Amino acid sequence: MIRFENVTKVYDQTARPALDSVNLEIDRGEFAFLVGASGSGKSTFLRLVLKEDRATSGAVYVAGQNVANISSWRVPRLRRGIGVVFQDFRLLPQKNVFANVAFAMQVIGKSRSIIRDTVPEVLKTVGLEGKEHRMPHELSGGEQQRVAIARAVVNRPGILLADEPTGNLDPTTSMGIMGVLDKINQNGTTVVMATHDDDIVNEMRKRVVELRNGIVIRDEARALYTSMMPVVGQSRRFKDASGRPDGSAADPGDGVASTQSGEEL
Amino acid sequence: MRLAFILSEIGSGLRRNLSMVVSVILVTFVSLTFVGAAGMLQLQINQMKGYWYDKVQVAIFLCGDGSTAAGCATGTATPEQQENLRTLLESPAVAQYINDFQFESKDDAYKHFKEQFSNSPIVDSVTPDQLPASFRINMKDPEKYQIISETFSSQPGVETVIDQRQVLERLFSVMNAASLVAVIIAGVMIVCAILLIATTIRLSAFSRRRETGIMRLVGASKTVIQLPFILEGVIAAVIGAALASGTLWAVAHFFLGEYMSKQYPDTAFISPAQTLILAPALLGLGATLAGISSLLTLRRYLRV
Numbered sequence: 001m002i003r004f005e006n007v008t009k010v011y012d013q014t015a016r017p018a019l020d021s022v023n024l025e026i027d028r029g030e031f032a033f034l035v036g037a038s039g040s041g042k043s044t045f046l047r048l049v050l051k052e053d054r055a056t057s058g059a060v061y062v063a064g065q066n067v068a069n070i071s072s073w074r075v076p077r078l079r080r081g082i083g084v085v086f087q088d089f090r091l092l093p094q095k096n097v098f099a100n101v102a103f104a105m106q107v108i109g110k111s112r113s114i115i116r117d118t119v120p121e122v123l124k125t126v127g128l129e130g131k132e133h134r135m136p137h138e139l140s141g142g143e144q145q146r147v148a149i150a151r152a153v154v155n156r157p158g159i160l161l162a163d164e165p166t167g168n169l170d171p172t173t174s175m176g177i178m179g180v181l182d183k184i185n186q187n188g189t190t191v192v193m194a195t196h197d198d199d200i201v202n203e204m205r206k207r208v209v210e211l212r213n214g215i216v217i218r219d220e221a222r223a224l225y226t227s228m229m230p231v232v233g234q235s236r237r238f239k240d241a242s243g244r245p246d247g248s249a250a251d252p253g254d255g256v257a258s259t260q261s262g263e264e265l
Numbered sequence: 266m267r268l269a270f271i272l273s274e275i276g277s278g279l280r281r282n283l284s285m286v287v288s289v290i291l292v293t294f295v296s297l298t299f300v301g302a303a304g305m306l307q308l309q310i311n312q313m314k315g316y317w318y319d320k321v322q323v324a325i326f327l328c329g330d331g332s333t334a335a336g337c338a339t340g341t342a343t344p345e346q347q348e349n350l351r352t353l354l355e356s357p358a359v360a361q362y363i364n365d366f367q368f369e370s371k372d373d374a375y376k377h378f379k380e381q382f383s384n385s386p387i388v389d390s391v392t393p394d395q396l397p398a399s400f401r402i403n404m405k406d407p408e409k410y411q412i413i414s415e416t417f418s419s420q421p422g423v424e425t426v427i428d429q430r431q432v433l434e435r436l437f438s439v440m441n442a443a444s445l446v447a448v449i450i451a452g453v454m455i456v457c458a459i460l461l462i463a464t465t466i467r468l469s470a471f472s473r474r475r476e477t478g479i480m481r482l483v484g485a486s487k488t489v490i491q492l493p494f495i496l497e498g499v500i501a502a503v504i505g506a507a508l509a510s511g512t513l514w515a516v517a518h519f520f521l522g523e524y525m526s527k528q529y530p531d532t533a534f535i536s537p538a539q540t541l542i543l544a545p546a547l548l549g550l551g552a553t554l555a556g557i558s559s560l561l562t563l564r565r566y567l568r569v
Binding site: 151152 | 267270475476478479480481482483484485486487489490
């Protein structure tokens, strides 16, 4: 569904590349996490899939098509096949839940009757039945993200890209959102989710692609946020199996470490 | 569905940006009024030139019923007198100064008079008998008017010899200067209008960047994203152009038609209907300017 062949992306000639010779294939119906620190290239990866940017070298294939060969007139068609969800929801504040989701259908010219039928169905999928007429400010963060997900999938895209969708949410709400994404994935949509949230990754046990400095350093099926296998040739901070940094949770006796971790959290 | 959607987008854009839209309307209104004023002055010049102005320079009017000139002792010019004049015009002494000449009978004169004064009440009270017949002469060198005048003024059957250019030229040069000034002011105002439209569209695009961002992500076409903004500018400019056209019509109707034509009954003024031929030009100009400036602005400030 998404294939990167030797993709390099350089924003600034003087700096190191944002993506460096990335080879990656994500199959139809797969659920993949994209993990890595800020600046590791996760967002660049998503932007290249959407053709928001063009790769400096290499080829990006989306649904079998090299995006470099898609003319600017065809880009909207490409984007109709891809739903996107963000950390900051990006709902339209003056439209209610129904109108926010319907907006995505209106702008691509879907008829009123199809909209009337489809939107409630999708709202049901994301667990927002009966909240059609709420305004975004009347919803909790988790509910707002559900609206955003509904909007992203209402046109039945083959791919759903999620850029830290749980970044603004508490752990319980985040798990709810993951349930929704999982359900969408079960329905056949390929889901690629960039995240920092180790709990979620560890809970879901899906494919994990880890990027660092634009290089894929790990690609494991049914994996954890941090690898249990040491990566050869990479100097990396050790993390324990629970994903906590450097034993801070495992070693309550170390006062300095727990203070640091408290500040971090 | 898409049309309804675009229309509602335009509506919300116009409402959100009301003060800017009003200023666009006013600026295009004023600038196009100046453009139209220049056009109206040219129409008026054409109207005053009448049938003969561009074709001939000198007119020899023959005696009519009430003529009192010295050469009109015998009353209305007789056919013999006419023939004599024609022979004289064709004689080598005179013909060397002339390109050609035409005879305008009383009926022709009446026809041309009716055309020129079609907007004036005077046309109803004039009959062909009251208008003099004339020879209209196209000079090789208009400066040689004196020769013609001296040769023909004293001929029997000639009432008067007139160099029409001298009568109207000065007035026309004033009117041409006035229309040039109007065009210059219009030019400056149009630059204002273009910049203001660009700013308005930019503001509009900025205030709706959330919507356009989402439209882009869900795969709305370039047209659906851009059209509301372009039409917003075009609608405002067209309203301004319509106001300008209305103003020109009102000037022709109330000022020229009701006031000036009574003050100067012997001058031919343009009719209100004639100003309406300027309206499509003004509407087209307004829409084109707005369309182009919105499009250029969007290319810079709205990513699609």
